[in-house]
Amino acid sequence: MTQDKKKKLLIIEARFYDDLADALLEGAKAALDEAGADYDVVTVPGALEIPAVISFALDAEEEDGESYDGFVALGVVIRGETYHFEIVANESARALMDLSVQESVCIGNGVLTTENEEQAWARARRSEGDKGGFAARAALAMIAIQERLGAERT
Numbered sequence: 001m002t003q004d005k006k007k008k009l010l011i012i013e014a015r016f017y018d019d020l021a022d023a024l025l026e027g028a029k030a031a032l033d034e035a036g037a038d039y040d041v042v043t044v045p046g047a048l049e050i051p052a053v054i055s056f057a058l059d060a061e062e063e064d065g066e067s068y069d070g071f072v073a074l075g076v077v078i079r080g081e082t083y084h085f086e087i088v089a090n091e092s093a094r095a096l097m098d099l100s101v102q103e104s105v106c107i108g109n110g111v112l113t114t115e116n117e118e119q120a121w122a123r124a125r126r127s128e129g130d131k132g133g134f135a136a137r138a139a140l141a142m143i144a145i146q147e148r149l150g151a152e153r154t
């Protein structure tokens with residue numbers, strides 16, 4: 001991957017909450033458009049499915065499939081009545097971190113984990129927290145650092 005090559009990223013969005021997913025995706029797309037990066041979008045049911053899609057993309061790359069310079073994970077996990085919040089929030093984050101470190105993959109994590117919907121909106125809206133845009137910019141930053149260090153995935 002050369003410094004001047006146009007970057008291509010894969011956005012994986014968990015659409016457990018449709019309207020919130022729209023807000024996160026708007027921010028992420030705006031950030032990547034502003035950076036002049038190309039991207040594809042894949043939609044999954046929930047945050048727990050996001051890490052596997054990155055694994056699928058890495059596997060496909062080894063079979064001469066599409067190659068992505070980085071990944072943007074988007075989703076919203078809102079606490080309910082049971083322990084499932086901890087499972088979804090913690091395990092999706094853990095799997096993304098494990099992928100980034102063990103596979104040297106550039107990932108921006110825009111999966112919100114909130115106590116309620118109000119907190120989620122305050123972070124999803126591009127005009128407020130813009131966590132979707134932040135995650136996209138984080139992925140781009142990691143791609144640049146990986147290039148600078150000469151650590152691109154072969």
Ligand SMILES: Nc1c(NC[C@H](O)[C@H](O)[C@H](O)CO)[nH]c(=O)[nH]c1=O
Nearest residue numbers: 014016045046047048075076077078
């Ligand atoms: N409760 C939330 C979920 N739960 C669904 C899981 O992510 C997963 O899709 C399901 O367990 C089937 O494997 N997902 C979110 O993204 N946000 C939530 O608040």
Ligand SMILES: CC(=O)[C@@H](O)COP(=O)(O)O
Nearest residue numbers: 078080081082084085088
């Ligand atoms: C984060 C979740 O999994 C949550 O939406 C599930 O709600 P509940 O714990 O009330 O089943």
